[in-house]
Amino acid sequence: MTVTGAPVAPRCESAIDLIGNTPMLRVRTPISFAHPGFWAKLEGTAPGGMKARAARSMLAGARSRGELAPGGTVVESTSGTLGIGLACVGSAMGHPVVIVADDELDDMTRALLRAHGVRLELVREPHPRGGWQRARLDRVRELMRTLPDPYWPDQYNNPDNVTGYHELGHELLDQLGDVDAVVCSVGTGGHSAGIAQVLRTHRPDARVVGVDAAGSTVFGDPAAKRLMRGLGSSIHPDNVDYGVFDEVHWVGAAEAVHGCRTLAADAFVTGGWSTGAVALVASWCARELDSDRVAAVFPDGPHRYWHTIYDDDFRAEHGLTGSAVAPQDVDSSDVDGPVGWRRSHRVVDPWTRRAARSECPVCGQERS
Incomplete structure:
Protein backbone atom coordinates (compact mmCIF):
# COMPACT_ATOMS: atom_id res chain seq x y z
CA MET A 1 0.00 0.00 0.00
CA PRO A 47 18.49 0.28 -20.42
CA GLY A 48 20.63 -1.43 -23.02
CA GLY A 49 17.64 -2.14 -25.29
CA MET A 50 16.63 -5.63 -26.34
CA LYS A 51 20.21 -6.91 -26.63
CA ALA A 52 20.77 -6.43 -22.90
CA ARG A 53 18.70 -9.60 -22.46
CA ALA A 54 21.21 -11.53 -24.57
CA ALA A 55 24.18 -9.87 -22.86
CA ARG A 56 22.91 -10.85 -19.41
CA SER A 57 22.29 -14.44 -20.48
CA MET A 58 25.62 -14.91 -22.27
CA LEU A 59 27.79 -13.42 -19.51
CA ALA A 60 25.91 -15.22 -16.72
CA GLY A 61 26.18 -18.50 -18.60
CA ALA A 62 29.91 -18.04 -19.20
CA ARG A 63 30.53 -17.21 -15.56
CA SER A 64 28.61 -20.25 -14.36
CA ARG A 65 30.71 -22.53 -16.61
CA GLY A 66 34.00 -20.87 -15.65
CA GLU A 67 34.56 -19.55 -19.19
CA LEU A 68 34.54 -15.95 -17.96
CA ALA A 69 36.90 -15.34 -15.08
CA PRO A 70 36.14 -12.77 -12.35
CA GLY A 71 37.20 -9.41 -13.79
CA GLY A 72 37.87 -11.00 -17.18
CA THR A 73 37.60 -8.93 -20.34
CA VAL A 74 34.58 -9.32 -22.61
CA VAL A 75 35.27 -8.73 -26.32
CA GLU A 76 32.57 -8.82 -28.99
CA SER A 77 31.79 -7.72 -32.54
CA THR A 78 28.64 -5.63 -33.02
CA SER A 79 27.09 -2.95 -35.19
CA GLY A 80 26.14 -1.14 -32.00
CA THR A 81 23.08 -2.47 -30.18
CA LEU A 82 24.70 -5.41 -28.39
CA GLY A 83 27.58 -3.13 -27.44
CA ILE A 84 25.26 -1.00 -25.32
CA GLY A 85 23.78 -4.12 -23.73
CA LEU A 86 27.22 -5.53 -22.92
CA ALA A 87 28.28 -2.18 -21.45
CA CYS A 88 25.24 -2.27 -19.18
CA VAL A 89 25.71 -5.86 -18.01
CA GLY A 90 29.52 -5.91 -18.04
CA SER A 91 29.86 -2.88 -15.80
CA ALA A 92 27.30 -4.29 -13.34
CA MET A 93 29.16 -7.64 -13.23
CA GLY A 94 32.61 -6.09 -12.99
CA HIS A 95 33.95 -6.94 -16.45
CA PRO A 96 35.83 -4.57 -18.79
CA VAL A 97 34.22 -4.57 -22.24
CA VAL A 98 35.97 -4.24 -25.61
CA ILE A 99 33.67 -3.67 -28.57
CA VAL A 100 34.83 -4.23 -32.15
CA ALA A 101 32.79 -2.06 -34.49
CA ASP A 102 33.46 -0.47 -37.87
CA ASP A 103 33.64 2.90 -39.58
CA GLU A 104 29.89 2.92 -40.22
CA LEU A 105 29.06 2.98 -36.50
CA ASP A 106 27.08 6.15 -35.80
CA ASP A 107 28.65 9.00 -33.82
CA MET A 108 26.10 8.85 -31.01
CA THR A 109 26.78 5.18 -30.27
CA ARG A 110 30.54 5.71 -30.42
CA ALA A 111 30.28 8.49 -27.85
CA LEU A 112 27.85 6.57 -25.66
CA LEU A 113 29.96 3.40 -25.62
CA ARG A 114 33.06 5.35 -24.63
CA ALA A 115 31.12 7.24 -21.96
CA HIS A 116 30.07 3.88 -20.51
CA GLY A 117 33.75 2.89 -20.19
CA VAL A 118 33.91 0.62 -23.24
CA ARG A 119 37.16 0.29 -25.18
CA LEU A 120 36.13 0.76 -28.80
CA GLU A 121 38.09 -0.91 -31.62
CA LEU A 122 37.12 0.22 -35.13
CA VAL A 123 37.95 -1.73 -38.27
CA ARG A 124 38.50 0.51 -41.28
CA GLU A 125 37.88 -1.74 -44.30
CA PRO A 126 35.20 -4.38 -44.98
CA HIS A 127 36.30 -7.91 -45.78
CA PRO A 128 36.18 -8.47 -49.56
CA ARG A 129 33.82 -11.45 -49.18
CA GLY A 130 32.27 -11.19 -45.73
CA GLY A 131 31.80 -7.41 -45.47
CA TRP A 132 32.03 -5.50 -42.22
CA GLN A 133 30.93 -8.45 -40.10
CA ARG A 134 33.75 -10.71 -41.29
CA ALA A 135 36.27 -7.89 -40.83
CA ARG A 136 35.07 -7.30 -37.27
CA LEU A 137 35.23 -10.99 -36.41
CA ASP A 138 38.79 -11.22 -37.72
CA ARG A 139 39.75 -8.38 -35.36
CA VAL A 140 38.02 -10.11 -32.44
CA ARG A 141 40.16 -13.20 -33.02
CA GLU A 142 43.29 -11.04 -32.98
CA LEU A 143 42.29 -9.41 -29.70
CA MET A 144 41.56 -12.77 -28.08
CA ARG A 145 45.29 -13.52 -28.32
CA THR A 146 46.34 -10.36 -26.48
CA LEU A 147 43.66 -9.34 -23.94
CA PRO A 148 43.84 -10.45 -20.29
CA ASP A 149 41.42 -13.30 -19.44
CA PRO A 150 39.39 -12.67 -22.59
CA TYR A 151 35.92 -14.02 -23.24
CA TRP A 152 34.17 -13.78 -26.60
CA PRO A 153 30.39 -14.30 -26.30
CA ASP A 154 30.12 -14.95 -30.08
CA GLN A 155 26.54 -13.71 -30.25
CA TYR A 156 25.95 -15.27 -33.68
CA ASN A 157 26.52 -18.84 -32.49
CA ASN A 158 26.05 -18.79 -28.70
CA PRO A 159 23.01 -20.77 -27.45
CA VAL A 348 15.08 -22.78 -46.25
CA ASP A 349 18.50 -22.73 -44.62
CA PRO A 350 20.75 -21.57 -47.48
CA TRP A 351 23.47 -23.93 -46.25
CA THR A 352 21.34 -26.89 -47.34
CA ARG A 353 21.72 -25.78 -50.95
CA ARG A 354 25.41 -26.61 -50.76
CA ALA A 355 26.82 -30.14 -50.77
CA ALA A 356 30.18 -29.19 -49.24
CA ARG A 357 29.39 -27.46 -45.96
CA SER A 358 32.91 -26.44 -44.93
CA GLU A 359 32.70 -22.85 -46.17
CA CYS A 360 29.92 -20.31 -46.63
CA PRO A 361 29.26 -19.74 -50.35
CA VAL A 362 28.87 -15.98 -49.91
CA CYS A 363 31.44 -14.93 -47.31
CA GLY A 364 33.94 -17.78 -46.97
CA GLN A 365 33.13 -18.23 -43.27
CA GLU A 366 34.28 -21.64 -42.08
CA ARG A 367 31.55 -23.74 -40.53
CA SER A 368 32.46 -26.17 -37.77
Whole structure:
Protein backbone atom coordinates (compact mmCIF):
# COMPACT_ATOMS: atom_id res chain seq x y z
CA MET A 1 0.00 0.00 0.00
CA THR A 2 1.38 3.40 -0.98
CA VAL A 3 0.57 6.73 0.62
CA THR A 4 -1.19 7.96 -2.51
CA GLY A 5 -2.47 4.61 -3.74
CA ALA A 6 -0.75 5.17 -7.11
CA PRO A 7 1.32 2.41 -8.75
CA VAL A 8 4.99 2.56 -7.79
CA ALA A 9 7.86 1.38 -9.94
CA PRO A 10 10.29 -1.01 -8.23
CA ARG A 11 13.51 0.15 -6.61
CA CYS A 12 16.53 -1.58 -8.13
CA GLU A 13 20.04 -2.23 -6.85
CA SER A 14 21.58 -2.72 -10.31
CA ALA A 15 20.97 -1.80 -13.92
CA ILE A 16 20.59 -5.52 -14.55
CA ASP A 17 17.36 -5.42 -12.54
CA LEU A 18 15.93 -3.01 -15.14
CA ILE A 19 16.32 -5.46 -18.03
CA GLY A 20 13.07 -6.91 -19.35
CA ASN A 21 9.42 -6.44 -18.40
CA THR A 22 9.01 -3.87 -21.17
CA PRO A 23 5.58 -2.44 -22.08
CA MET A 24 3.42 -3.23 -25.09
CA LEU A 25 1.67 -0.53 -27.09
CA ARG A 26 -1.31 -0.93 -29.39
CA VAL A 27 -0.40 0.48 -32.81
CA ARG A 28 -3.24 1.37 -35.16
CA THR A 29 -1.17 3.57 -37.47
CA PRO A 30 -1.83 2.68 -41.13
CA ILE A 31 1.83 2.15 -42.16
CA SER A 32 0.89 1.80 -45.82
CA PHE A 33 -2.67 0.49 -45.48
CA ALA A 34 -5.44 0.05 -42.92
CA HIS A 35 -5.18 -2.90 -40.52
CA PRO A 36 -6.86 -4.06 -37.27
CA GLY A 37 -3.90 -2.93 -35.16
CA PHE A 38 -0.93 -4.81 -33.74
CA TRP A 39 0.93 -4.80 -30.43
CA ALA A 40 4.46 -3.38 -30.29
CA LYS A 41 6.83 -4.73 -27.64
CA LEU A 42 8.89 -1.64 -26.78
CA GLU A 43 12.32 -3.04 -25.97
CA GLY A 44 13.92 0.39 -26.35
CA THR A 45 12.36 1.50 -23.05
CA ALA A 46 14.83 -0.64 -21.04
CA PRO A 47 18.49 0.28 -20.42
CA GLY A 48 20.63 -1.43 -23.02
CA GLY A 49 17.64 -2.14 -25.29
CA MET A 50 16.63 -5.63 -26.34
CA LYS A 51 20.21 -6.91 -26.63
CA ALA A 52 20.77 -6.43 -22.90
CA ARG A 53 18.70 -9.60 -22.46
CA ALA A 54 21.21 -11.53 -24.57
CA ALA A 55 24.18 -9.87 -22.86
CA ARG A 56 22.91 -10.85 -19.41
CA SER A 57 22.29 -14.44 -20.48
CA MET A 58 25.62 -14.91 -22.27
CA LEU A 59 27.79 -13.42 -19.51
CA ALA A 60 25.91 -15.22 -16.72
CA GLY A 61 26.18 -18.50 -18.60
CA ALA A 62 29.91 -18.04 -19.20
CA ARG A 63 30.53 -17.21 -15.56
CA SER A 64 28.61 -20.25 -14.36
CA ARG A 65 30.71 -22.53 -16.61
CA GLY A 66 34.00 -20.87 -15.65
CA GLU A 67 34.56 -19.55 -19.19
CA LEU A 68 34.54 -15.95 -17.96
CA ALA A 69 36.90 -15.34 -15.08
CA PRO A 70 36.14 -12.77 -12.35
CA GLY A 71 37.20 -9.41 -13.79
CA GLY A 72 37.87 -11.00 -17.18
CA THR A 73 37.60 -8.93 -20.34
CA VAL A 74 34.58 -9.32 -22.61
CA VAL A 75 35.27 -8.73 -26.32
CA GLU A 76 32.57 -8.82 -28.99
CA SER A 77 31.79 -7.72 -32.54
CA THR A 78 28.64 -5.63 -33.02
CA SER A 79 27.09 -2.95 -35.19
CA GLY A 80 26.14 -1.14 -32.00
CA THR A 81 23.08 -2.47 -30.18
CA LEU A 82 24.70 -5.41 -28.39
CA GLY A 83 27.58 -3.13 -27.44
CA ILE A 84 25.26 -1.00 -25.32
CA GLY A 85 23.78 -4.12 -23.73
CA LEU A 86 27.22 -5.53 -22.92
CA ALA A 87 28.28 -2.18 -21.45
CA CYS A 88 25.24 -2.27 -19.18
CA VAL A 89 25.71 -5.86 -18.01
CA GLY A 90 29.52 -5.91 -18.04
CA SER A 91 29.86 -2.88 -15.80
CA ALA A 92 27.30 -4.29 -13.34
CA MET A 93 29.16 -7.64 -13.23
CA GLY A 94 32.61 -6.09 -12.99
CA HIS A 95 33.95 -6.94 -16.45
CA PRO A 96 35.83 -4.57 -18.79
CA VAL A 97 34.22 -4.57 -22.24
CA VAL A 98 35.97 -4.24 -25.61
CA ILE A 99 33.67 -3.67 -28.57
CA VAL A 100 34.83 -4.23 -32.15
CA ALA A 101 32.79 -2.06 -34.49
CA ASP A 102 33.46 -0.47 -37.87
CA ASP A 103 33.64 2.90 -39.58
CA GLU A 104 29.89 2.92 -40.22
CA LEU A 105 29.06 2.98 -36.50
CA ASP A 106 27.08 6.15 -35.80
CA ASP A 107 28.65 9.00 -33.82
CA MET A 108 26.10 8.85 -31.01
CA THR A 109 26.78 5.18 -30.27
CA ARG A 110 30.54 5.71 -30.42
CA ALA A 111 30.28 8.49 -27.85
CA LEU A 112 27.85 6.57 -25.66
CA LEU A 113 29.96 3.40 -25.62
CA ARG A 114 33.06 5.35 -24.63
CA ALA A 115 31.12 7.24 -21.96
CA HIS A 116 30.07 3.88 -20.51
CA GLY A 117 33.75 2.89 -20.19
CA VAL A 118 33.91 0.62 -23.24
CA ARG A 119 37.16 0.29 -25.18
CA LEU A 120 36.13 0.76 -28.80
CA GLU A 121 38.09 -0.91 -31.62
CA LEU A 122 37.12 0.22 -35.13
CA VAL A 123 37.95 -1.73 -38.27
CA ARG A 124 38.50 0.51 -41.28
CA GLU A 125 37.88 -1.74 -44.30
CA PRO A 126 35.20 -4.38 -44.98
CA HIS A 127 36.30 -7.91 -45.78
CA PRO A 128 36.18 -8.47 -49.56
CA ARG A 129 33.82 -11.45 -49.18
CA GLY A 130 32.27 -11.19 -45.73
CA GLY A 131 31.80 -7.41 -45.47
CA TRP A 132 32.03 -5.50 -42.22
CA GLN A 133 30.93 -8.45 -40.10
CA ARG A 134 33.75 -10.71 -41.29
CA ALA A 135 36.27 -7.89 -40.83
CA ARG A 136 35.07 -7.30 -37.27
CA LEU A 137 35.23 -10.99 -36.41
CA ASP A 138 38.79 -11.22 -37.72
CA ARG A 139 39.75 -8.38 -35.36
CA VAL A 140 38.02 -10.11 -32.44
CA ARG A 141 40.16 -13.20 -33.02
CA GLU A 142 43.29 -11.04 -32.98
CA LEU A 143 42.29 -9.41 -29.70
CA MET A 144 41.56 -12.77 -28.08
CA ARG A 145 45.29 -13.52 -28.32
CA THR A 146 46.34 -10.36 -26.48
CA LEU A 147 43.66 -9.34 -23.94
CA PRO A 148 43.84 -10.45 -20.29
CA ASP A 149 41.42 -13.30 -19.44
CA PRO A 150 39.39 -12.67 -22.59
CA TYR A 151 35.92 -14.02 -23.24
CA TRP A 152 34.17 -13.78 -26.60
CA PRO A 153 30.39 -14.30 -26.30
CA ASP A 154 30.12 -14.95 -30.08
CA GLN A 155 26.54 -13.71 -30.25
CA TYR A 156 25.95 -15.27 -33.68
CA ASN A 157 26.52 -18.84 -32.49
CA ASN A 158 26.05 -18.79 -28.70
CA PRO A 159 23.01 -20.77 -27.45
CA ASP A 160 22.87 -18.49 -24.39
CA ASN A 161 21.87 -15.70 -26.78
CA VAL A 162 18.73 -17.68 -27.62
CA THR A 163 18.05 -18.62 -23.99
CA GLY A 164 18.19 -14.95 -23.02
CA TYR A 165 14.98 -14.33 -24.96
CA HIS A 166 12.84 -17.02 -23.33
CA GLU A 167 11.76 -14.40 -20.82
CA LEU A 168 10.71 -12.12 -23.70
CA GLY A 169 8.57 -14.94 -25.10
CA HIS A 170 6.84 -15.44 -21.76
CA GLU A 171 6.25 -11.69 -21.43
CA LEU A 172 4.51 -11.62 -24.81
CA LEU A 173 2.20 -14.43 -23.77
CA ASP A 174 1.49 -12.91 -20.36
CA GLN A 175 0.77 -9.46 -21.77
CA LEU A 176 -1.21 -10.45 -24.85
CA GLY A 177 -2.68 -13.82 -23.95
CA ASP A 178 -3.78 -15.42 -27.22
CA VAL A 179 -1.20 -14.64 -29.90
CA ASP A 180 -1.88 -15.28 -33.57
CA ALA A 181 1.54 -14.16 -34.86
CA VAL A 182 4.87 -12.77 -33.66
CA VAL A 183 6.98 -10.69 -36.03
CA CYS A 184 10.74 -10.50 -35.38
CA SER A 185 13.68 -8.98 -37.22
CA VAL A 186 16.49 -11.49 -37.84
CA GLY A 187 20.18 -10.72 -37.45
CA THR A 188 22.00 -13.08 -35.10
CA GLY A 189 18.80 -15.14 -34.87
CA GLY A 190 18.76 -14.98 -31.07
CA HIS A 191 15.47 -13.33 -30.21
CA SER A 192 13.41 -15.00 -32.93
CA ALA A 193 14.66 -18.45 -31.86
CA GLY A 194 14.19 -17.75 -28.15
CA ILE A 195 10.67 -16.43 -28.55
CA ALA A 196 9.73 -19.27 -30.90
CA GLN A 197 10.85 -21.94 -28.40
CA VAL A 198 8.39 -20.53 -25.86
CA LEU A 199 5.66 -19.92 -28.40
CA ARG A 200 5.78 -23.42 -29.84
CA THR A 201 5.27 -24.86 -26.34
CA HIS A 202 2.33 -22.68 -25.32
CA ARG A 203 0.82 -21.46 -28.61
CA PRO A 204 1.90 -24.00 -31.26
CA ASP A 205 -0.52 -22.65 -33.87
CA ALA A 206 0.79 -19.08 -33.68
CA ARG A 207 2.77 -17.90 -36.69
CA VAL A 208 6.42 -16.85 -36.44
CA VAL A 209 7.33 -14.30 -39.10
CA GLY A 210 10.94 -13.36 -39.80
CA VAL A 211 11.98 -9.98 -41.22
CA ASP A 212 15.26 -9.71 -43.09
CA ALA A 213 16.97 -6.97 -45.08
CA ALA A 214 17.20 -7.16 -48.84
CA GLY A 215 20.80 -8.08 -49.62
CA SER A 216 21.28 -10.06 -46.40
CA THR A 217 22.43 -13.66 -46.81
CA VAL A 218 20.52 -15.06 -43.81
CA PHE A 219 17.62 -16.44 -45.88
CA GLY A 220 19.48 -16.85 -49.17
CA ASP A 221 19.75 -13.45 -50.83
CA PRO A 222 23.13 -12.86 -52.48
CA ALA A 223 25.34 -10.64 -50.36
CA ALA A 224 24.96 -6.95 -51.22
CA LYS A 225 25.88 -3.66 -49.61
CA ARG A 226 23.11 -2.78 -47.18
CA LEU A 227 22.19 0.67 -45.98
CA MET A 228 20.27 -0.73 -43.01
CA ARG A 229 22.11 -1.68 -39.83
CA GLY A 230 20.99 -4.05 -37.10
CA LEU A 231 19.03 -6.60 -39.12
CA GLY A 232 20.27 -9.09 -41.65
CA SER A 233 23.78 -10.49 -41.91
CA SER A 234 26.55 -11.16 -44.41
CA ILE A 235 27.61 -14.30 -42.51
CA HIS A 236 25.70 -17.40 -41.45
CA PRO A 237 24.69 -17.35 -37.74
CA ASP A 238 24.08 -20.76 -36.18
CA ASN A 239 21.43 -19.24 -33.91
CA VAL A 240 18.97 -18.76 -36.77
CA ASP A 241 16.38 -21.52 -36.35
CA TYR A 242 14.98 -21.86 -39.85
CA GLY A 243 12.46 -24.53 -38.87
CA VAL A 244 10.41 -22.21 -36.65
CA PHE A 245 9.52 -19.64 -39.31
CA ASP A 246 6.19 -19.82 -41.11
CA GLU A 247 7.27 -17.11 -43.53
CA VAL A 248 10.03 -14.60 -44.12
CA HIS A 249 9.85 -11.04 -45.48
CA TRP A 250 12.69 -9.12 -47.08
CA VAL A 251 12.27 -5.37 -46.63
CA GLY A 252 14.18 -2.59 -48.39
CA ALA A 253 15.58 0.55 -46.80
CA ALA A 254 12.92 2.85 -48.27
CA GLU A 255 10.09 0.77 -46.81
CA ALA A 256 11.78 0.66 -43.40
CA VAL A 257 12.24 4.45 -43.36
CA HIS A 258 8.60 4.90 -44.35
CA GLY A 259 7.57 2.65 -41.46
CA CYS A 260 9.71 4.53 -38.92
CA ARG A 261 8.62 7.99 -39.94
CA THR A 262 4.95 7.10 -40.24
CA LEU A 263 5.05 5.68 -36.73
CA ALA A 264 6.85 8.76 -35.42
CA ALA A 265 4.27 11.14 -36.89
CA ASP A 266 1.18 9.22 -35.84
CA ALA A 267 1.91 6.94 -32.86
CA PHE A 268 4.68 8.90 -31.10
CA VAL A 269 6.71 5.70 -30.94
CA THR A 270 9.36 4.60 -33.38
CA GLY A 271 12.87 3.19 -33.67
CA GLY A 272 15.59 2.16 -36.08
CA TRP A 273 15.74 0.18 -39.29
CA SER A 274 14.51 -3.03 -37.65
CA THR A 275 11.58 -1.28 -36.04
CA GLY A 276 10.40 0.25 -39.31
CA ALA A 277 10.69 -3.04 -41.18
CA VAL A 278 8.96 -5.04 -38.42
CA ALA A 279 6.14 -2.49 -38.13
CA LEU A 280 5.46 -2.70 -41.87
CA VAL A 281 5.34 -6.51 -41.81
CA ALA A 282 3.30 -6.66 -38.58
CA SER A 283 0.68 -4.34 -40.04
CA TRP A 284 0.52 -6.57 -43.12
CA CYS A 285 0.13 -9.71 -41.00
CA ALA A 286 -2.62 -8.09 -38.92
CA ARG A 287 -4.50 -7.20 -42.10
CA GLU A 288 -3.95 -10.57 -43.77
CA LEU A 289 -4.99 -12.53 -40.66
CA ASP A 290 -7.72 -9.98 -39.80
CA SER A 291 -6.41 -10.15 -36.26
CA ASP A 292 -5.47 -7.65 -33.57
CA ARG A 293 -3.44 -10.32 -31.77
CA VAL A 294 -0.21 -9.80 -33.70
CA ALA A 295 2.89 -8.93 -31.67
CA ALA A 296 5.85 -7.04 -33.13
CA VAL A 297 9.20 -6.72 -31.37
CA PHE A 298 10.67 -3.20 -31.61
CA PRO A 299 14.34 -3.72 -30.64
CA ASP A 300 15.34 -0.13 -29.86
CA GLY A 301 14.33 3.51 -30.01
CA PRO A 302 15.03 6.26 -32.57
CA HIS A 303 17.97 8.00 -30.92
CA ARG A 304 20.83 6.42 -32.90
CA TYR A 305 19.20 7.24 -36.22
CA TRP A 306 18.81 11.01 -36.14
CA HIS A 307 21.39 11.47 -38.92
CA THR A 308 19.98 8.72 -41.18
CA ILE A 309 16.32 7.69 -40.94
CA TYR A 310 15.16 11.01 -39.49
CA ASP A 311 17.40 13.27 -41.58
CA ASP A 312 15.56 14.67 -44.61
CA ASP A 313 18.79 15.27 -46.53
CA PHE A 314 19.96 11.68 -45.97
CA ARG A 315 16.59 10.39 -47.03
CA ALA A 316 16.66 12.41 -50.26
CA GLU A 317 20.31 11.58 -51.00
CA HIS A 318 19.63 7.84 -50.84
CA GLY A 319 16.24 7.92 -52.55
CA LEU A 320 14.37 6.75 -49.46
CA THR A 321 11.08 8.41 -50.26
CA GLY A 322 8.95 5.49 -51.39
CA SER A 323 6.51 3.21 -49.63
CA ALA A 324 4.93 -0.15 -50.38
CA VAL A 325 1.38 -1.46 -50.25
CA ALA A 326 2.04 -5.21 -50.51
CA PRO A 327 4.96 -7.66 -50.63
CA GLN A 328 5.71 -9.63 -53.76
CA ASP A 329 5.35 -13.36 -53.16
CA VAL A 330 8.44 -15.30 -54.20
CA ASP A 331 9.91 -18.75 -53.72
CA SER A 332 12.75 -18.84 -51.20
CA SER A 333 15.16 -19.81 -53.96
CA ASP A 334 14.36 -16.67 -55.98
CA VAL A 335 17.47 -14.86 -54.78
CA ASP A 336 17.57 -12.58 -57.82
CA GLY A 337 14.18 -11.04 -57.08
CA PRO A 338 13.38 -7.36 -56.69
CA VAL A 339 15.25 -5.21 -54.18
CA GLY A 340 12.17 -4.11 -52.26
CA TRP A 341 9.58 -5.86 -50.15
CA ARG A 342 9.21 -9.62 -50.80
CA ARG A 343 7.98 -12.59 -48.81
CA SER A 344 8.14 -16.37 -49.00
CA HIS A 345 6.24 -19.12 -47.20
CA ARG A 346 9.06 -21.57 -47.95
CA VAL A 347 11.89 -20.87 -45.52
CA VAL A 348 15.08 -22.78 -46.25
CA ASP A 349 18.50 -22.73 -44.62
CA PRO A 350 20.75 -21.57 -47.48
CA TRP A 351 23.47 -23.93 -46.25
CA THR A 352 21.34 -26.89 -47.34
CA ARG A 353 21.72 -25.78 -50.95
CA ARG A 354 25.41 -26.61 -50.76
CA ALA A 355 26.82 -30.14 -50.77
CA ALA A 356 30.18 -29.19 -49.24
CA ARG A 357 29.39 -27.46 -45.96
CA SER A 358 32.91 -26.44 -44.93
CA GLU A 359 32.70 -22.85 -46.17
CA CYS A 360 29.92 -20.31 -46.63
CA PRO A 361 29.26 -19.74 -50.35
CA VAL A 362 28.87 -15.98 -49.91
CA CYS A 363 31.44 -14.93 -47.31
CA GLY A 364 33.94 -17.78 -46.97
CA GLN A 365 33.13 -18.23 -43.27
CA GLU A 366 34.28 -21.64 -42.08
CA ARG A 367 31.55 -23.74 -40.53
CA SER A 368 32.46 -26.17 -37.77
